[in-house]
Amino acid sequence: MDIRCGTAGWTDKTLIACKRFYPRGSSSAEARLRFYASQFPLVEVDSAYYALPSAPNSQLWSERTPAGFTFNFKSFRLFTGHQTSPDVLPKDIATALPAGITGPRRKNVYYGELPAEILDELWRRYQEALEPLRASGRLGAVLFQFAPWIIRSPDGLALVETCRLRMADYLMAVEFRNQTWFDDQHAQWTLDFLRERGLVHVIVDAPPEVTNRVHTVWEATHPELAMVRLHGRNTQTWGATGAASAADRFDYDYRDDELNELASSIRAIATRAGRTHVIFNNCFEDQGQRNARTLMSILGVGPNPS
Template sequence: MDIRCGTAGWTDKTLIACKRFYPRGSSSAEARLRFYASQFPLVEVDSAYYAMPSASNAQLWSERTPEDFTFNFKAFRLFTGHQTSPDVLPKDIAMALPEGITGPRKKNVYYRDVPAEILDELWRRYLEALEPLRASGRLGAVLFQFAPWITRATDGLALVDECRARMAGYMVAAEFRNQSWFDDQHAQWTLDFLRERGLVHVIVDAPPDVTNRVHTVWEATHPALAMVRLHGRNTQTWSATGAASAADRFDYDYNDDELAELASSIRAIATRAGRTHVIFNNCFEDQGQRNARTLMGLLGNAS
């Protein structure tokens, strides 16, 4: 079994501020990435969700990590149906947006509102940014975490299919947030939908008693890769909005019993795919890094 563990990012402000993960002297971007890559074989670039990634950064990341290190990318938020401020778009793209979809009453734009020629250019730049890691063999999967309002309705299915088509030739993973995808009536349909399209089903661990999440379904839909993302189980902060940061929302420290239970399920799913990626998204201080190390120890020779 090939199981790789890592965390969603390596530069969170609270991680750096807590001073427990990085050794003394790791004060530069290069030093931090080199140290992280000496501890884990995998990382998820979550910053690519908040802003378009750049090829120059990807080239530096490739140069600063071992050949067998893997970067998963989180897809840019506009592509996954989330509300997106024009301020996070490249300046020339933001300036090219028609006046009808921006303005003082419209703080955000949505994928469906953006003209086709601008979408084409955004996708082109996104793929260009991935190329240095793809060329060096360090690019793993591109994760599309679709917005909670993306359902199994016709427009939701069309968005998933468009993302798949735009990413032809790449390993693509889909994480849904709307319960319609994996309720009792439709779970098998969704798994078949993903298999038919060659998409990786993302197994989520999240608070069990919230509504804006899908059920945890331990199934693999791609023969080459299974993916598990661990968001923590903090019910109080899961739906926090406004000023809440990702570190605040996913503030949760898995205990040893929870990790042991997860390790058992991860071993089982790893028998159904060539490789398994496990990402800790509990990104408050060093929780994710500590939990990932504990899980690696529990998995032992499997990872």
């Protein structure tokens, strides 16, 4: 079984500030990535959700990591139906937005209201940024974490299909956040929908009591990859409107008994796909890194891919 563990990002402010993960002297971007890649075989580029990634950065990341290291990318937020401030768009694209969708009363724009030529250019730039890593064999999957209000409806299905067609040359993983996709009535339908389109179903671990998440469904829909993302189980901070950052929202330290329970399910799902990626998104301080190391020890896997 090929099981690889990693975390969502490697430069979170709270991770660096806690001074428990990076050794003394690892103060540069290069030193931090090189150290991270010596500890884990996989990372998720979470920053690609907040702003378009760049090809020069991808080239540097390729040069600073060993062969066999894998980068999963998170999709840019606009593509997954999230509200997006024009401030995070490239300046030339932001200035080209139609006057009707910008202005003092409009803080955000949405995918469906942008002109086709602007969307084409955003997709082009996003994919351009992936190329250095794909060329070096370090690109894994591109994760599309759809907004909680993207429901299993004609519009929601159309958005997923749009993204699938745009990403036809890449391995695309899908994480839904609305329960309509995996309620008791539609779970099998959704799994079949993903399987028929060659999309990777993302298995989520999250607080069981909250409603703006999908049910945890341990199924694989793609022969090449199974993906598990662990968001922690902090009910109080999951939907907190005042959370200052993702680190605050996903502040949770998995207990060893919880990781042992997860390891059993991960081993089982790993028999149903060529590779299994496990990403810890509990990104407060060094919780994700510590939990990932513990899980790797339980699973008996190391930092270097076999």
